[in-house]
Amino acid sequence: MSHLFPTYGKWDIEIKSGSGAFVVDSNGKSYLDFIAGIAVCNLGHCHPKVINAVKEQLDTLWHISNLSPIQGQEDVAKKLTENHTGDYVFFCNSGTEANEAAIKLARKATGKHHIISLVNSFHGRTLGSMAATGQEKIHAGFGPMLSTFDYVPLNDIHALQAAVNEETAAIVVEVIQGEGGVHVMAQSFADGLQALCEEKGILLIIDEIQTGIGRTGKAYAYEHYGLSPDIVTLAKGLGNGFPVGAMIGKAHLKESFSAGSHGSTFGGNPLAMAAAKVVLTEIFNEEFLDEVAKKGKTFKAKLRDTLLDYSMVQEIRGIGLMIGIECNTDVTAIVKALRDKGLLVMNAGSKVIRLLPPLTVTNEELEQALQLLSEVFQELETKQTLTK
Numbered sequence: 001m002s003h004l005f006p007t008y009g010k011w012d013i014e015i016k017s018g019s020g021a022f023v024v025d026s027n028g029k030s031y032l033d034f035i036a037g038i039a040v041c042n043l044g045h046c047h048p049k050v051i052n053a054v055k056e057q058l059d060t061l062w063h064i065s066n067l068s069p070i071q072g073q074e075d076v077a078k079k080l081t082e083n084h085t086g087d088y089v090f091f092c093n094s095g096t097e098a099n100e101a102a103i104k105l106a107r108k109a110t111g112k113h114h115i116i117s118l119v120n121s122f123h124g125r126t127l128g129s130m131a132a133t134g135q136e137k138i139h140a141g142f143g144p145m146l147s148t149f150d151y152v153p154l155n156d157i158h159a160l161q162a163a164v165n166e167e168t169a170a171i172v173v174e175v176i177q178g179e180g181g182v183h184v185m186a187q188s189f190a191d192g193l194q195a196l197c198e199e200k201g202i203l204l205i206i207d208e209i210q211t212g213i214g215r216t217g218k219a220y221a222y223e224h225y226g227l228s229p230d231i232v233t234l235a236k237g238l239g240n241g242f243p244v245g246a247m248i249g250k251a252h253l254k255e256s257f258s259a260g261s262h263g264s265t266f267g268g269n270p271l272a273m274a275a276a277k278v279v280l281t282e283i284f285n286e287e288f289l290d291e292v293a294k295k296g297k298t299f300k301a302k303l304r305d306t307l308l309d310y311s312m313v314q315e316i317r318g319i320g321l322m323i324g325i326e327c328n329t330d331v332t333a334i335v336k337a338l339r340d341k342g343l344l345v346m347n348a349g350s351k352v353i354r355l356l357p358p359l360t361v362t363n364e365e366l367e368q369a370l371q372l373l374s375e376v377f378q379e380l381e382t383k384q385t386l387t388k
């Protein structure tokens, strides 16, 4: 009997080890991992440079309170902001905490409390970021939400403009909605969003927890759109599996997070910083990012060429190595069939298969995944025709 709260629908296999884009279960069966811990292991499993950096830190200092200066935090903050929008960084341990920090900072800096977010968004599970999340199923049963959020549909600029009021402190968006179904922001919406924020003095918060750290072929996905966020939140890929989150803010916000206004015991822990520093050295590198963009583009084109022929497949979308395959049916059985074949993928909403391979995935591994996807759709369609 399990002594865990059943908060997750668990697989019928247990992964025991991993290396690069592959993981191995307790029976010794190997899987191509196109989930990567949900866009976490962007450098693949057990990347030697990350292992070595963390091992070295393990032998030096595990933890020191944030009362002490921590050089690792300065190093990581520099990498996160150098040549990118944003000037100051606050470290925490997860995505939801990064968004909580963003919500608090936006309220404090503006003295206002109304925040607009998007329908189908996902921002986390704690009270503030759950309220920011525009999905009823995530709110269900938890009573009244923090009362400061309104939700408008992605890519509906008129709805966004209409939702603004005197008390609007911020607008929070994902440029590609991850959990919500791999929905990609339109350039025209991004332009309107930026203009609206500038005109009304509203803070723009971009949740890059899933899309950041190179996932889309740029350091941050907002860079595809020319957006200039006041606040950016990060977590997932930042530590390649070592828990760490971060909130980046522009210089004009500095005084609002003065000493004593926010904090986290573990935030910016030396072990987490050791991992994050290596991750950013590897990924925030033009050649690496160009390679991600190139692999993503080729892979998406091949997916379209191969899979759109199947009647179950409706649309294939995404940027870089964040790709969604929208089907005309619930994808639970497809995801399971792929797992049985040795390819780990996950859903995004009920009808979208989400592909999030490690950014270090090779062209051969992408070909292999394509082959497995094609086989499974072929088999399911054959079965469907037979039962008709």
Ligand SMILES: *Cc1c(COP(=O)(O)O)cnc(C)c1O
Pocket: 094, 095, 096, 097, 099, 122, 123, 124, 125, 174, 178, 179, 207, 208, 209, 210, 211, 235, 236
């Ligand atoms: C995963 C995710 C979160 C929440 O991150 P946690 O580390 O699970 O708290 C928030 N926003 C987005 C876009 C995410 O993908």
